Amino acid sequence: MAGGRIVTGKLARSASMGLAATRIGLKQLDRKGRGSSAEQQLDHEREIGKILFGALNQLKGTALKASQILSMEVDFLPRGVREELSRGCYQATPLNAALVHRAFRREFGCGPEDLFEHFDPQAFSAASLGQVHFARGKGGRKLAVKVQYPGIAASIRSDVKMISNLLAVLSNASDLIPDRKVTGIVMDEIERQLEREVSYQLEADNTDWFRDVLRLPGFSLPEVDRDRSSDRILTLGYLEGEHLEDWLAGNPDQAARDHYGQMIFDFFLHSVFELGCLHADPHPGNFLFMDAGRLGLIDFGCIKQMPRDFAEGMADFYNCFIAHQLDPQPEALLAAYQRLGLVEEGLGLEEYSARLQPNLAPLQRWIIEPFLTSVFDFSQKEPMPHLEGADARAAMPYLKGMPRNILYFDRTFHGVIHMLRRIGARVRTQNSWIGPDMARVLT
Numbered sequence: 396m397a398g399g400r401i402v403t404g405k406l407a408r409s410a411s412m413g414l415a416a417t418r419i420g421l422k423q424l425d426r427k428g429r430g431s432s433a434e435q436q437l438d439h440e441r442e443i444g445k446i447l448f449g450a451l452n453q454l455k456g457t458a459l460k461a462s463q464i465l466s467m468e469v470d471f472l473p474r475g476v477r478e479e480l481s482r483g484c485y486q487a488t489p490l491n492a493a494l495v496h497r498a499f500r501r502e503f504g505c506g507p508e509d510l511f512e513h514f515d516p517q518a519f520s521a522a523s524l525g526q527v528h529f530a531r532g533k534g535g536r537k538l539a540v541k542v543q544y545p546g547i548a549a550s551i552r553s554d555v556k557m558i559s560n561l562l563a564v565l566s567n568a569s570d571l572i573p574d575r576k577v578t579g580i581v582m583d584e585i586e587r588q589l590e591r592e593v594s595y596q597l598e599a600d601n602t603d604w605f606r607d608v609l610r611l612p613g614f615s616l617p618e619v620d621r622d623r624s625s626d627r628i629l630t631l632g633y634l635e636g637e638h639l640e641d642w643l644a645g646n647p648d649q650a651a652r653d654h655y656g657q658m659i660f661d662f663f664l665h666s667v668f669e670l671g672c673l674h675a676d677p678h679p680g681n682f683l684f685m686d687a688g689r690l691g692l693i694d695f696g697c698i699k700q701m702p703r704d705f706a707e708g709m710a711d712f713y714n715c716f717i718a719h720q721l722d723p724q725p726e727a728l729l730a731a732y733q734r735l736g737l738v739e740e741g742l743g744l745e746e747y748s749a750r751l752q753p754n755l756a757p758l759q760r761w762i763i764e765p766f767l768t769s770v771f772d773f774s775q776k777e778p779m780p781h782l783e784g785a786d787a788r789a790a791m792p793y794l795k796g797m798p799r800n801i802l803y804f805d806r807t808f809h810g811v812i813h814m815l816r817r818i819g820a821r822v823r824t825q826n827s828w829i830g831p832d833m834a835r836v837l838t
Contacts, residue, residue, distance in 0.1 A: 436475075437474065437475045438475070439475070440473045440474065440475020440476050440478075441475040441476070441478060441479055442475075443475070443476055443565065444475055444476035444477070444478060444479025444480055445479050447462075447476065447479065447480060447561070447565075448462060448479045448480050450561065451480075451558070456523065456524065456544060456546070456547050456550055456554070457523075457524070457547055457550050457551045457554045457555070457589050458550075458554045458557075458558065459523040460522075460523035460524050460589060460592070461554065461555065461558055461585055461589070462480045462523075463480070463481070463523060463678065464585050464588065465477070465480050465581075465585070466478075466480035466481035467677065467678070467806050467809070467810055473781050474778060474781060489518045489521040489526050490518070490526060490542065490544060492516035492517075494545065495507070495516055495518075495528070495542055496516075497545075498542050498543070498545065498627065498628065499542075499628065501627075502625040502626075502627055502628050503623075503625065503628075507528075507530070507540070510623050511530040511531060511532060511538070511540075511623070512531045512532060512533060512535070513530060513531040514528060514530045514531075514540070515528050515529045515530065516528070518542075522680075524543060524544060524547055524589075524592060524593060524696075525541050525542055525543040525544055525547075526541070526542055526544070527539050527540065527541050527542075528540045528542065529633065530630070532620065532623075536632070537632070537633035537635075538620060538623075538630055538631065538632065538633055539617065539630070539631050539632070539633045539634075540623070540628065540629070540630050540631075541595065541628065541629040541630075541631070542627070542628050543593065543595065543627040543628065547593055548590075548593045551586060551589045551590055551593070552586065555582055555585060555586040555589070558582065559578065559579065559582040562578045562582065563578060577791075577794070577796065577797055580796055580797045580799075580802075581797065581802065584799050584802055584803075588697055591696065591697065592696035592697055594626055595624065595625065595626055595627060595628065595629040595696075596624070596625070596626045597696075598629060598694075598695050598696040599619045599621065599624055599629060601695035601696070601698045602616060602617065602619050602631070602695045603619055604672075605672075605674070605692070605695060605698075606618070608670055609665075609670070611658070611661060611662060611665055613658055613688060613689050613690060614658070614662070614689070614690055614691075614692060615634055615683075615685060615689050615690070615691045615692070616691070616692050616693075617631035617632045617633070617634055617691075617693060618631065618632040619631055620632070631693075634683050634685065634691040634693065635683075635685060635686070636683030636684055636685035636686075636689075636691045637683065637684045637685075638679065638680055638682070638683065638684075639679040639680075639682060639684070639814065639817065639818070640679070642684040643817070643818070649819075649821070651688075652818050652819050652820045652821075653820050653821045653822065654688055655684060655688075655690060655818060655820065656773065656814075656815050656818050656820020656821070656822045657820070657822050657823060658690045659682065659690070659811055659814055659815065659818075659820075660811065660815065660820075660822045660824065662674075662690075662692075663807065663808065663811045664826055664828065664829075666701070667701050667706050667709070667804070668706050668710070668827075668828050671700060671701050671702065671703060671706065672698055672699070672700055672701060673698060673699045673700075673701050673803060673804070673807055674692065674695060674697075674698055674807070675697045675698055675699040675803040675806065675807050676694060676696065676697040677806065677807045677809075677810025677811055677813075677814065678694075678810070679814055679817070680694075681693050681694045682814070699800070699803040701800065701803075701804070702800075705800050706828075708734060708735060709735075709801075709804055710828045710829050710833070711731065711734075712731050712734075712735055713762065713763060713766065713829045714829060714830075714833045714834040715727050715728055715731040715834070716728070716759045716760075716762060716763045717763050717766065717767065717829075717830070717831055717833075717834035718834040718835070719759070720760070720763065720767070721831065721834065721835070725744060725747065725748045725752060726744055728747075728752065728759075729742065729744055729747045735798060735801065736795055736796065736798050737794065737795060737796075737797075737798070737801070738751070738793055738794060738795055739793060739795050742793055746793075747793070750789065750790070750793060751790055751793045754789065754790045755790070757780040758779070758780055761777070761779055761780055763829075764776070765812070765822070765824045766824055766826075766829050766830045766831075767830075767831065768824070769823060769824065769825045770821055770822065770823050770824065771821070771822055771824045772821045773812065773815035773816050773818070773819065773820050773821070773822060774816065774819035774820075774821075776812060776815070776816050779809060779812075
């Protein structure tokens with residue numbers, strides 16, 4: 396890769412993470428015993444986040460993708476750390492033309508000039524796992540060609556292990572993240588996700604599946620060009636549109652904001668409760684704001700099946716939160732947490748009410764707020780409250796773990812909320828699955 400130094404070799408990569416662990420430990424030691432305001436706490440989180448990101452950015456590839464995923468884990472990392480890790484979305488180093496040509500030779504036995512009428516060797520988009528080139532097929536058809544960086548798949552396991560060890564140091568030294576049990580669950584699932592995302596054949600299958608089943612009006616999905624795709628190179632129809640920040644720079648009116656916000660919100664609920672399958676990478680770069688009010692969906696490398704019993708269980712879970720706001724029912728709340736495997740079966744009501752529920756209540760209110768009215772203004776939505784410090788440590792012994800489906804559901808739902816806040820959309824949130832009417836049935 397050109398344009399930046401990449402740490403290669405297992406020893407050098409381990410040394411990079413070891414240095415980061417030492418720096419984090421020293422930061423925490425320097426901070427012990429100090430009081431802090433909310434602003435000072437946020438600054439401290441950002442300092443830790445900068446150290447984490449610096450190490451991951453040196454490793455590039457899967458480590459940088461892990462940084463992007465971790466930045467969306469709002470249940471797992473505090474705001475300041477996530478803000479720094481989100482820089483992984485914009486720090487990719489592109490391949491030079493010679494390496495791109497070599498990738499085509501390896502996959503197809505020929506160069507891109509033999510497959511396309513035109514191929515731009517300069518990528519128009521570079522991400523953590525690969526980059527995208529503009530091309531034209533026969534008849535001048537516009538194409539987007541995604542080329543995976545070499546060696547990505549081989550580094551997944553070792554990189555995830557190094558990141559896990561670094562997070563374990565942070566967990567032991569501070570209250571910023573949960574204990575090893577939760578960290579292990581999150582990182583294990585990130586490893587699984589990365590292994591799926593490096594298979595472009597799987598992404599092609601996912602894209603075709605969503606094209607076939609999505610019936611909501613106004614959505615555009617790219618068509619896969621199977622003849623020019625492999626497990627490391629993916630060729631798709633090119634969608635014309637703007638990414639979120641470019642679209643917002645044009646100062647769209649409120650009607651446009653509401654329109655696209657409604658589409659994003661509806662797509663999430665429809666995917667979970669109707670399709671039973673979630674586009675589980677809610678990064679704004681995976682949405683294209685197109686002409687005539689259409690919304691483009693791209694990058695189906697990360698999808699997650701949502702079994703019907705799980706989807707219904709999540710609806711009941713949220714409706715229990717709503718019912719509790721209408722008429723406090725701690726017994727029902729505890730039972731809901733236990734059904735989803737979030738808290739220990741043996742936790743008694745008295746201990747739950749005294750030790751756990753007070754810490755969880757702000758998050759419960761934040762989750763259900765959009766569903767309490769028929770129309771919700773997401774520009775007024777506060778950032779998600781985060782369980783931190785002594786409260787986090789007090790709650791941790793009662794938490795059983797984080798079921799994998801909930802990891803994806805939460806990450807995607809919170810990503811949707813973040814996008815709707817950024818858009819400033821007013822959305823009709825009334826639906827057939829979650830809301831006061833359904834909650835009253837539970838009371």
